[in-house]
Amino acid sequence: MPKTRPGLGIGSLPRGRENYQACQRFHTSTDMTAQQIYDKGLEEVDRIEKLIRKV
Incomplete structure (x- = not known):
């Protein structure tokens, strides 16, 4: 499909891993990895x- 990105998930986007980690920190209030x-x-x-x- 010509207008789709080549990879899956946020990790395939530029700085995707960093953005995922930032969202994870925001939602979990922790610095733990996924x-x-x-x-x-x-x-x-x-x-x-x-x-x-x-029981």
């Missing part, structure tokens, strides 16, 4: 599942 946030989420799911299994 991967760190994702990993923390997995840890929390595991922790909560263990608590539920005890």
Whole structure:
């Protein structure tokens, strides 16, 4: 398609990664990377599942 950008997501735009990180900092109030946030989420799911299994 001639009028579309070549890549996917904001990362394909000029300074896209920097803009993504700025939006992430704004919405999460943290300097954690996207991967760190994702990993923390997995840890929390595991922790909560263990608590539920005890019940």
